[in-house]
Amino acid sequence: MENLEQDLNREPLTWKQYLVVASLLFGLFFGAGNLIFPIHLGQMAGANWGMATFGFLVTAVLLPLLAVLAISASHAKGVYDIGLPLGPKFALAFMVLIHLTLGPLFATPRTASISFSVGLAPILPQKYSQISLLLFSAVFFILAFIISYKQSSILESIGKILNPLFLVLLFFIFLLAAISPMGAAKQQSVTPAYQTMPFFNGFLQGYNTMDALAGLAFGYTIVSAVKQLGKTSAKSNAKVTAKAGVLATSAIGIIYICLIWLGATTLNHFKIAPEGGTTFNQIVTYYLGDFGHALLATLVTLTCLTTAVGLLAAFAQDFHRSFNKISYHTWLLIMTVASFITANFGLDTIISWSTPMLMFLYPIAIVLIILSITGPLFNHDAIVYYWAVGLTFIPAIFDMIASFPPIISQQPWALQLQAIQTRFLPFAKIGMDWVIPTIIGLVIGFIHHLYQNAKLKKA
Known part of the structure; x- marks a missing residue:
C-alpha cells in the first residue's frame, strides 16, 4: 500500500x-x-x-x-x-x-x-x-x-x-x-x-x-x-x-x-x-x-x-x-x-460555442477546487459540497444560457430568463452572478456541518 x-x-x-x-x-x-x-x-x-x-x-x-x-x-x-x-x-x-x-x-x-x-x-x-x-x-x-x-x-x-x-x-x-x-x-x-x-x-x-x-x-x-x-x-x-x-x-x-x-x-x-x-x-x-x-x-x-x-x-x-x-x-x-x-466549423465558431460551456463549468470547477483544498477544515463533509455547488449551479445555468450565440440567447424564453437573472442576481451583467450564491452556500454548508458535529457530540 x-x-x-x-x-x-x-x-x-x-x-x-x-x-x-x-x-x-x-x-x-x-x-x-x-x-x-x-x-x-x-x-x-x-x-x-x-x-x-x-x-x-x-x-x-x-x-x-x-x-x-x-x-x-x-x-x-x-x-x-x-x-x-x-x-x-x-x-x-x-x-x-x-x-x-x-x-x-x-x-x-x-x-x-x-x-x-x-x-x-x-x-x-x-x-x-x-x-x-x-x-x-x-x-x-x-x-x-x-x-x-x-x-x-x-x-x-x-x-x-x-x-x-x-x-x-x-x-x-x-x-x-x-x-x-x-x-x-x-x-x-x-x-x-x-x-x-x-x-x-x-x-x-x-x-x-x-x-x-x-x-x-x-x-x-x-x-x-x-x-x-x-x-x-x-x-x-x-x-x-x-x-x-x-x-x-x-x-x-x-x-x-x-x-x-x-x-x-x-x-x-x-x-x-x-x-x-x-x-x-x-x-x-x-x-x-x-x-x-x-x-x-x-x-x-x-x-x-x-x-x-x-x-x-x-x-x-x-x-x-x-x-x-x-x-x-x-x-x-x-x-x-x-x-x-x-x-x-472554424475557430470563431468554436470559440463562440465554447463560451457557454465554460461559463457553466468554470464556477462549479472553482468551487470544487476551493472545497478540495479546504476540505480538512470540514472533513470533506458532503453537506458542505451540496450547499456550495447547489447554489453555484443555478446562476451558472443562467450564465450559460445568456452567453450562447443569438440563435439561442435571443429566443423569447432565454430573454425572459435573462430578465429574471439581472433582476434577482447581483453582478449578472458581468457574468459574476455566481459569486454571492456560492459564498452563501459555503457559509450555510459550513454552519450545517458544525451543527451536525455538535449534535453528534451531545449524543
Missing part, C-alpha cells in the same frame, strides 16, 4: 528536480493556443490592459495552479475523484463534461483550427478557406490519430526541441516589440466592455484557456511525477507541487503579460480581429516578415499537433477506464473523427 504519511525520499529535492516538475506543469498549461486569447484581450482592453491582465492572471494562472494543488491535497486521481463527494453520478457527469470540453467539442478541434488560422489562412484567398481547412484538418487529425494509436513518443521527443525553439521565437518578438513598439499601450482606445469592468472581463477571458479544467483533468500526472521523486506524503507532495507550480506559473504569467501588452500596442496598425490568431500572425509578419510567418506557422502547427496527440490519448484512456466495454482504440477513433468535424 502506498505510504502517504511518510516520504520515501526524506532528502530535499534539488533545483534540477524542481525544474523537471515545473517544466511538466508548464507543458500542461501552456500551448500554442494560449497565445491567441491574451493578444485578443490586449486589443479589447487597450489602455486598460493592466487591470484586465490582473483579472486574466487569476483564472489563467492562479486557478490552474490551485487545481493541481486540489488534486494533490485531496489524494484525487483525476476530475472524477474531485466530484465524488457529491456522488458517483455527479462525478461521472462532471468528468464527461470536462473531457468533452477539453476533447472533441472545443479544445482538441481548436488545435487544428488555430494552426490553420495562424499558418495557412492569411496566405489563401477567402473563397478557398473552407476547403483548405477541410484538407488541412484531415491531414492534421490523421497524423494525430496514427501517433496516438501507436502510442509513439516521437512527438514528445520532438517537443523537447520545439517548445524551447518556440519560446525563443516568442521572446525575440517581445524584444523587438520592446525596442520598437507599434504604439503606446496606455494611449490606445478601449472597447465598451473594458471601459468600466476591465478586471472582471479579463477574469472571464481567462476561462478560454481552459487550463483550470486541464489542471483537474490531468493534474494527477504532476502529482505522480512528484511521487516518483519520493515525495509520497500528502503534505510534502503538495509543498513540492506548489513550489514547482510557482516557478512554472510565474513563467506563464510573464508570457501572458507580454502578450496582452503586445496586443494593446497593435491598435495603431491593425483592427481588432475576432480572435487573436489573426493578430498574432500580423505581429510576427510585421516584425519578421514572410520568413517569420513561415517559421511561426511551422512551430505552431507542430506544437498544436503535440497538444492534440496528448488530448486524444488522455480522452481515450479516461473514457476506456470509465466505459471499458469500448476499447481504447475505438474511443480514440471516435474522438479523432468528432474533433475533425468540429474543427471544420
Whole structure:
C-alpha cells in the first residue's frame, strides 16, 4: 500500500528536480493556443490592459495552479475523484463534461483550427478557406490519430526541441516589440466592455484557456511525477507541487503579460480581429516578415499537433477506464473523427460555442477546487459540497444560457430568463452572478456541518 504519511525520499529535492516538475506543469498549461486569447484581450482592453491582465492572471494562472494543488491535497486521481463527494453520478457527469470540453467539442478541434488560422489562412484567398481547412484538418487529425494509436513518443521527443525553439521565437518578438513598439499601450482606445469592468472581463477571458479544467483533468500526472521523486506524503507532495507550480506559473504569467501588452500596442496598425490568431500572425509578419510567418506557422502547427496527440490519448484512456466495454482504440477513433468535424466549423465558431460551456463549468470547477483544498477544515463533509455547488449551479445555468450565440440567447424564453437573472442576481451583467450564491452556500454548508458535529457530540 502506498505510504502517504511518510516520504520515501526524506532528502530535499534539488533545483534540477524542481525544474523537471515545473517544466511538466508548464507543458500542461501552456500551448500554442494560449497565445491567441491574451493578444485578443490586449486589443479589447487597450489602455486598460493592466487591470484586465490582473483579472486574466487569476483564472489563467492562479486557478490552474490551485487545481493541481486540489488534486494533490485531496489524494484525487483525476476530475472524477474531485466530484465524488457529491456522488458517483455527479462525478461521472462532471468528468464527461470536462473531457468533452477539453476533447472533441472545443479544445482538441481548436488545435487544428488555430494552426490553420495562424499558418495557412492569411496566405489563401477567402473563397478557398473552407476547403483548405477541410484538407488541412484531415491531414492534421490523421497524423494525430496514427501517433496516438501507436502510442509513439516521437512527438514528445520532438517537443523537447520545439517548445524551447518556440519560446525563443516568442521572446525575440517581445524584444523587438520592446525596442520598437507599434504604439503606446496606455494611449490606445478601449472597447465598451473594458471601459468600466476591465478586471472582471479579463477574469472571464481567462476561462478560454481552459487550463483550470486541464489542471483537474490531468493534474494527477504532476502529482505522480512528484511521487516518483519520493515525495509520497500528502503534505510534502503538495509543498513540492506548489513550489514547482510557482516557478512554472510565474513563467506563464510573464508570457501572458507580454502578450496582452503586445496586443494593446497593435491598435495603431491593425483592427481588432475576432480572435487573436489573426493578430498574432500580423505581429510576427510585421516584425519578421514572410520568413517569420513561415517559421511561426511551422512551430505552431507542430506544437498544436503535440497538444492534440496528448488530448486524444488522455480522452481515450479516461473514457476506456470509465466505459471499458469500448476499447481504447475505438474511443480514440471516435474522438479523432468528432474533433475533425468540429474543427471544420472554424475557430470563431468554436470559440463562440465554447463560451457557454465554460461559463457553466468554470464556477462549479472553482468551487470544487476551493472545497478540495479546504476540505480538512470540514472533513470533506458532503453537506458542505451540496450547499456550495447547489447554489453555484443555478446562476451558472443562467450564465450559460445568456452567453450562447443569438440563435439561442435571443429566443423569447432565454430573454425572459435573462430578465429574471439581472433582476434577482447581483453582478449578472458581468457574468459574476455566481459569486454571492456560492459564498452563501459555503457559509450555510459550513454552519450545517458544525451543527451536525455538535449534535453528534451531545449524543
